[in-house]
Amino acid sequence: AQSVTQLGSHVSVSEGALVLLRCNYSSSVPPYLFWYVQYPNQGLQLLLKYTSAATLVKGINGFEAEFKKSETSFHLTKPSAHMSDAAEYFCAVRDRRDDKIIFGKGTRLHILP
Amino acid sequence: GAVVSQHPSWVICKSGTSVKIECRSLDFQATTMFWYRQFPKQSLMLMATSNEGSKATYEQGVEKDKFLINHASLTLSTLTVTSAHPEDSSFYICSGLAGSGSYNEQFFGPGTRLTVL
Numbered sequence: 564a565q566s567v568t569q570l571g572s573h574v575s576v577s578e579g580a581l582v583l584l585r586c587n588y589s590s591s592v593p594p595y596l597f598w599y600v601q602y603p604n605q606g607l608q609l610l611l612k613y614t615s616a617a618t619l620v621k622g623i624n625g626f627e628a629e630f631k632k633s634e635t636s637f638h639l640t641k642p643s644a645h646m647s648d649a650a651e652y653f654c655a656v657r658d659r660r661d662d663k664i665i666f667g668k669g670t671r672l673h674i675l676p
Numbered sequence: 677g678a679v680v681s682q683h684p685s686w687v688i689c690k691s692g693t694s695v696k697i698e699c700r701s702l703d704f705q706a707t708t709m710f711w712y713r714q715f716p717k718q719s720l721m722l723m724a725t726s727n728e729g730s731k732a733t734y735e736q737g738v739e740k741d742k743f744l745i746n747h748a749s750l751t752l753s754t755l756t757v758t759s760a761h762p763e764d765s766s767f768y769i770c771s772g773l774a775g776s777g778s779y780n781e782q783f784f785g786p787g788t789r790l791t792v793l
Contacts, residue, residue, distance in 0.1 A: 599784075606680075606769050606784040607720070614779075653719065662708060662773055664782060666719045 565590045567637075567654045569667035577675045582626075582641040584670050586654030589635065595657040596637045597664065598628055600650050607653065613637060624648070649674045678704045678774045682785035689760055690793055697755045697788045699770030705750035706772030710782065711743075714767040726753045760792045 570585040588594060595614050599607040611622025618630040628639045637654060654667040679702040689695050699709055707728045712720040724745055725733045732745035742764075744756040753772075757764055767789050771782040 604767075604787065604789065606682075606786040607771075608784075609781070612781075662780065662782070663710075663722060663725070665722075668719045 565594060565656045565658055565665050567596075567656045567665065567667040569652075569654050569670050571670055572668065573671045573673065575673040575675055576644045578646055579643050582639070582644045582648065582672065584639040584652050584654075584672065586628075586637045586639065586667060587635050588637060588654075588656050590656060590658070592659060595659060596628075596630060597655040597657065598622065598626070598637075598639045599653045599655060599666075600624075601653065601669075602650050610639070610652075644672075644674050646674050646676070648672060678702075678772065678781075678783040680706075680770065680772045680783045680785040682768075682770055682788050684788060685786065686789040686791075688791045688793065691761055692759055694756055694758045695760055695790060697757075697768055697770075697790075699753045699755070699772070699785055701751045701772040701774075701783070704772065704774045704783075706753075706774065707750060708773040709747060709753040710771045710773070711745060711753075711755050712769045712771070714769060714787075716767075720769060723755075757790065760790070762792045765790055765792045 566589045568587045597612045598610040611620045613630045621627045655664045657664045681700045683698045709726040711723045714720045723738045726745045726747040728747045734740045747753040769787045771784045
């Protein structure tokens with residue numbers, strides 16, 4: 564069965580500092596991997612996705628993630644945090660054989676002024 | 677990206693009543709839609725997969741007679757919570773599947789907050 568593990572339910576960084584949100588996946592076949600952002604009382608917005616092309620994936624709002632097969636990781640980074648980045652972030656995995664997405668438990672990102 | 681809407685955005689109902697939530701794909705046709713529920717400060721849990729013109733496929737542990745799903749057209753799926761109880765209070769999110777094969781993508785609605793008194 565596929566799964567993703569997000570390390571840290573809460574992460575706090577100072578404005579302007581590097582953002583690093585960790586995600587490790589478990590899958591028996593090469594997966595598709597996603598990062599979504601959710602603002603309070605809203606649905607999910609796709610930040611970026613990995614579908615087996617380039618291992619370094621660039622997304623919206625300056626975020627990027629690197630697929631590392633050897634580490635089974637897909638960590639999300641942003642060089643310089645902005646106050647507007649404060650939100651809940653979900654890592655997710657999808658089996659290539661069907662369309663179901665399995666979400667991690669989420670990481671709440673706090674930006675300190 | 678493609679747009680998915682949900683209606684209502686929030687609803688409060690009395691225990692024992694039924695509530696219908698609509699999920700619409702506004703600018704694409706979605707043969708497949710998904711329904712999720714999200715408890716406070718928790719992740720999204722897939723409830724069911726809704727396919728246009730056929731019965732929904734429910735995840736293990738989800739009561740199909742309690743959560744009725746109808747996908748009558750390529751742009752509309754509805755979730756009816758029957759005989760709602762306070763424990764059904766949650767944030768319900770739908771998504772529509774656009775594209776095909778490895779290039780398909782789920783587009784999520786803004787969610788519906790259900791509070792059962």
